[in-house]
Amino acid sequence: MGKELSEMSLEELWELFPIVLVEPDGKWAEDYREMEMLLKKLFAGRPIRRISHIGSTAIKGIWAKDIVDVLVEVPESGGLEDLARILERNGFAVMSAGAARISLNKGYTPNGFADKVYHIHLRHAGDNGELYFRDYLNEHPDAAKEYESLKLRLWKRHEHDRDAYTDAKGGFVAKWTAEARKEYGGRY
Numbered sequence: 001m002g003k004e005l006s007e008m009s010l011e012e013l014w015e016l017f018p019i020v021l022v023e024p025d026g027k028w029a030e031d032y033r034e035m036e037m038l039l040k041k042l043f044a045g046r047p048i049r050r051i052s053h054i055g056s057t058a059i060k061g062i063w064a065k066d067i068v069d070v071l072v073e074v075p076e077s078g079g080l081e082d083l084a085r086i087l088e089r090n091g092f093a094v095m096s097a098g099a100a101r102i103s104l105n106k107g108y109t110p111n112g113f114a115d116k117v118y119h120i121h122l123r124h125a126g127d128n129g130e131l132y133f134r135d136y137l138n139e140h141p142d143a144a145k146e147y148e149s150l151k152l153r154l155w156k157r158h159e160h161d162r163d164a165y166t167d168a169k170g171g172f173v174a175k176w177t178a179e180a181r182k183e184y185g186g187r188y
Contacts (some may be wrong), residue, residue, distance in 0.1 A: 028057035062148035136180035
């Protein structure tokens with residue numbers, strides 16, 4: 001019998017769950033809607049400001065990891081920990097937790113990725129730079145293609161090091177998120 005995910009080192013997890021980019025897939029929007037409906041059901045009666053599809057699967061026409069990212073914004077008094085516990089009771093695993101951000105996942109198994117994989121990002125309302133980045137790339141196809149090219153260049157170099165892959169994209173994301181905030185003002 002193999003190890004449980006909680007018993008694996010970070011290196012073992014990165015080996016089991018490498019970065020793999022795939023061509024754009026219309027199912028991502030459907031997978032997002034399915035998760036949005038589940039989250040609304042699980043969080044019924046809780047103060048949720050907004051649930052949004054973020055990440056590369058929310059950007060039209062670019063290659064992405066086959067993982068749907070979902071941002072859940074709650075008021076400052078919303079209780080991120082309470083929402084995280086609800087998700088944990090429903091099969092989600094905590095990836096990272098801080099005072100103002102908790103990230104969970106679903107679809108990671110001891111045998112690798114499941115058919116559907118999700119990252120849920122619990123945040124306080126307004127901590128939503130990903131929305132600006134998503135919108136900017138969707139409205140500026142040249143920037144989206146530049147982002148796709150960057151991701152494709154970094155893919156094999158950092159296939160088994162998610163932190164390095166994310167860090168290497170950081171400057172690009174920060175640049176266009178700042179540009180989007182200037183262009184869109186207080187959209188969110």
